[in-house]
Every structure is written in C-alpha cells, then in structure tokens.
Amino acid sequence: MSSEIPPYEERIKWFHQARFGIIVHWGLYSIPGRGEWVMKNERIPADEYAQLAKKFNPKKFDADEWAELAKEAGAKYMVFTTRHHDGFCLYDSKVSDFTSVKTAAKRDFVAEYVKAVRKAGLKVGLYYSLLDWRFPGFFDLKSKPDSAKAMVAQAQAQIEELMTHYGKIDYFWYDGSWIPGLQKDEIAEFWETKGINAMVRKLQPHILINNRSGSPEDIDSYTPASKINEKEPGRGWETSMPIGDRGGWGYLHNNPNMKSVTQLIQHLVEAAAGEGNCLLNIGPKPDGTVRKEEVDRLRAIGKWLSANGESIYGSERSPFDRKMLGRTTAKGNIVYAHVFHWPKQGEITFPSIMNKVKSATVLSTGQQARIETGSSCRTFLKDLPKIPPDPHVTVIKMVLDGKPEAGCWWPSTP
Numbered sequence: 001m002s003s004e005i006p007p008y009e010e011r012i013k014w015f016h017q018a019r020f021g022i023i024v025h026w027g028l029y030s031i032p033g034r035g036e037w038v039m040k041n042e043r044i045p046a047d048e049y050a051q052l053a054k055k056f057n058p059k060k061f062d063a064d065e066w067a068e069l070a071k072e073a074g075a076k077y078m079v080f081t082t083r084h085h086d087g088f089c090l091y092d093s094k095v096s097d098f099t100s101v102k103t104a105a106k107r108d109f110v111a112e113y114v115k116a117v118r119k120a121g122l123k124v125g126l127y128y129s130l131l132d133w134r135f136p137g138f139f140d141l142k143s144k145p146d147s148a149k150a151m152v153a154q155a156q157a158q159i160e161e162l163m164t165h166y167g168k169i170d171y172f173w174y175d176g177s178w179i180p181g182l183q184k185d186e187i188a189e190f191w192e193t194k195g196i197n198a199m200v201r202k203l204q205p206h207i208l209i210n211n212r213s214g215s216p217e218d219i220d221s222y223t224p225a226s227k228i229n230e231k232e233p234g235r236g237w238e239t240s241m242p243i244g245d246r247g248g249w250g251y252l253h254n255n256p257n258m259k260s261v262t263q264l265i266q267h268l269v270e271a272a273a274g275e276g277n278c279l280l281n282i283g284p285k286p287d288g289t290v291r292k293e294e295v296d297r298l299r300a301i302g303k304w305l306s307a308n309g310e311s312i313y314g315s316e317r318s319p320f321d322r323k324m325l326g327r328t329t330a331k332g333n334i335v336y337a338h339v340f341h342w343p344k345q346g347e348i349t350f351p352s353i354m355n356k357v358k359s360a361t362v363l364s365t366g367q368q369a370r371i372e373t374g375s376s377c378r379t380f381l382k383d384l385p386k387i388p389p390d391p392h393v394t395v396i397k398m399v400l401d402g403k404p405e406a407g408c409w410w411p412s413t414p
C-alpha cells in the first residue's frame with residue numbers, strides 16, 4: 001500500500017477538526033498497578049519482569065468497549081500503546097518473543113483495537129516507544145554499542161510491522177526517543193529517524209507523525225498540560241495528560257488525585273483556544289476493563305461536548321482578550337466564549353470586540369442575552385441567568401457582523 005503523500009494541509013485537516021483524542025496505556029505494567037515505569041523505578045531485572053507475561057491473560061479485554069467509551073466521550077481519535085519502554089509488544093511481532101501473542105494471552109490486542117476503533121468511526125493512532133529497557137545499550141551506549149544498535153534495529157523492524165500489517169493507520173505516536181548521554185540534536189541520527197519516517201510515509205502516505213522521534217514531523221505532542229504553549233498557526237499540536245496523577249499513565253491501583261470533570265473540560269477548551277488538541281489518557285486495569293473514575297469522567301465530557309461541541313470541533317483561535325472570564329474560540333463570524341467563572345450578576349463584559357455583536361446565546365440552553373455597548377469598545381451581555389447554565393463551562397455563542405476583529409486597546413495601544 002503506497003502512493004503519493006498528500007500535502008500537509010490536507011493530512012492535518014481531520015486532526016484540526018478532531019480537537020479531542022483518547023490515549024490508552026495498557027500492558028504488563030498494569031498488573032502491579034504502580035504505573036508504567038514500575039520496571040525501571042523499582043529496578044526490576046528484565047527476566048524477573050518478563051514473568052508478568054505468564055500472568056497477562058485479560059479475559060475481560062474488549063476493544064469495542066474501549067472504542068465505544070472514547071466515542072461516548074466525544075473523542076474523534078484514539079492512540080494505543082503497542083509497546084512501551086518495557087519492551088512487551090501488545091501485537092504479533094516477528095522480531096520479538098516478548099509479545100502478547102507468544103505468551104499467556106495468545107492475542108493480538110493491537111489487531112483487536114484497530115478493528116474496534118475503525119468500527120466506531122474514530123481515527124486510528126498507534127503509540128510506539130523507541131527505547132526498550134531490556135537492552136543494556138540503552139543505559140550504556142558507549143560501552144555497549146552493539147546492544148544499542150540491536151535496539152535501533154528492533155525499532156525499525158517493529159515500526160515496519162505496525163505500518164504494514166494493521167491496515168490504514170492515521171496517526172503514529174512516537175515516544176521514548178531519549179538516550180542517556182546523547183544531546184537532543186543527536187537523537188534523530190541515533191534512531192535513523194529520517195529513514196524510518198520515510199518508510200512510514202511510503203507505507204502510510206496520509207499518516208500524521210508526532211515529533212517525539214527527534215524530528216519535527218507533523219504534530220507537536222510535547223506540550224504538557226501544565227504549560228499549554230500554542231504553536232504557530234496551522235501547525236498541529238496536542239497537550240496530553242492522564243486523568244489521574246502524572247507518572248500514572250498506566251494503571252495506578254491507588255490513584256486518588258483524579259482531575260475533576262471541570263478541570264478536564266477546561267484543559268480541552270484551553271487547547272482548542274490555541275488551535276490545539278487535547279489527548280486524554282486512560283489506564284485500564286490488568287483485566288482490560290476501564291476503572292469507574294475514568295469511565296464517569298469520559299462520559300461527563302461527552303455529555304458536555306454533545307451540547308457544546310460546535311465550539312470545540314474544528315474551532316480556530318479568536319482574537320479576543322483572554323483575560324475575560326474564560327477562553328474563546330472562533331469559526332468564521334462566530335465567536336464562542338467559554339466562561340469558566342460565571343458572574344453572579346448574570347452580566348458579562350467583553351472588552352476589545354470591534355464588531356457589532358448581532359446575537360449572543362447560551363449554547364447549551366438557547367437562552368438569549370440582551371446586548372449593549374459602552375465606552376472603550378466594551379460589549380455587555382445582559383439578562384443572563386445568575387446561576388451558571390452549565391456546571392462545568394458555559395459557552396456563549398456570539399454572531400458578529402463579520403470576521404472577528406479586536407482593537408481599541410485600553411488604556412494604551414498594543
């Protein structure tokens with residue numbers, strides 16, 4: 001399967017429309033329930049860790065359940081860990097015996113996942129960790145160059161397998177490219193990234209590739225939730241985060257610090273306001289089921305998106321002041337104000353809108369605001385409810401008399 005590579009602007013379209021995806025961290029590390037770094041954090045020898053594969057036989061795994069949950073959450077794409085840093089493949093790799101097909105489970109979970117995600121009408125993403133802690137050369141490149149080379153060869157072969165045997169892949173999510181002792185600008189050369197990505201694009205011409213292989217490629221997925229720094233217009237980017245604590249992308253048995261639905265929706269809005277995506281992580285239990293705390297939050301986000309999704313999906317930046325009560329997005333002559341802190345008076349002031357606001361409506365209820373204007377280009381929305389119409393984030397849809405234009409800076413010129 002190979003053909004001409006479509007231009008970036010064409011390939012990136014679905015990603016900008018999607019705005020929201022789900023990433024799934026699941027594998028042997030889910031069994032101990034102490035996060036996906038348990039092997040390295042607890043210095044578990046590779047042969048001792050490999051014993052987990054004898055216990056990894058998740059009878060309750062149902063990829064359709066995962067895909068349907070992501071769809072119910074309002075996500076438009078999914079990404080699944082085909083192999084994390086521990087080296088265990090959740091698919092049928094011919095270049096490794098450490099796989100879910102050749103051990104207790106005897107299942108190709110990636111094949112089941114891809115089929116289910118496509119059936120749910122979502123875009124298919126595969127996560128792949130370049131580094132593999134089982135190779136001593138990862139930890140000591142200088143004195144174990146052959147082991148490091150073998151790790152690179154494994155990555156090249158496995159990426160080719162993933163790009164060949166699982167049909168159309170929409171998004172390739174690299175991770176784990178760092179090498180102790182190498183500088184950032186040496187990473188791409190070490191992994192021979194240029195050659196690998198040329199092979200990926202030849203096999204999957206429409207694919208999007210993130211920037212975690214040491215090469216910029218199509219999507220900047222290095223934006224941590226803690227500091228959403230937007231990219232230049234047009235460049236696809238995403239912020240990713242676990243629902244619970246950092247360091248717990250994989251299942252953490254005790255994970256009390258789950259983000260609230262409001263926080264998660266605000267993260268999604270913050271990303272959309274910068275024309276970026278939010279990739280939210282779930283870490284299913286060892287048996288393949290998703291914990292209730294994550295299911296409930298995803299369903300609540302989906303409920304919010306079913307009423308307010310038009311302000312997120314395919315949205316663009318708006319030029320208006322961000323210091324208002326939340327964030328704004330735009331589509332043509334429409335501006336969506338996502339109000340995080342609803343004013344008790346039921347009146348909202350928008351500074352610096354140079355346009356005439358023709359109407360202002362609470363998206364989820366249809367309630368109309370009365371519109372007034374005042375000095376220094378202020379627009380007042382009045383007669384709104386005093387109680388926030390939405391418990392998480394209320395969206396007000398404003399129809400302007402043309403392309404949104406900000407100005408009339410106060411008190412000085414920009």
Ligand code: FHN
Pocket residue numbers: 025036037175176240249
């Ligand atoms: O080390 C990994 C980590 O386990 C997890 O997979 C995250 C997901 O973005 N990526 C790396 C840390 O940045």
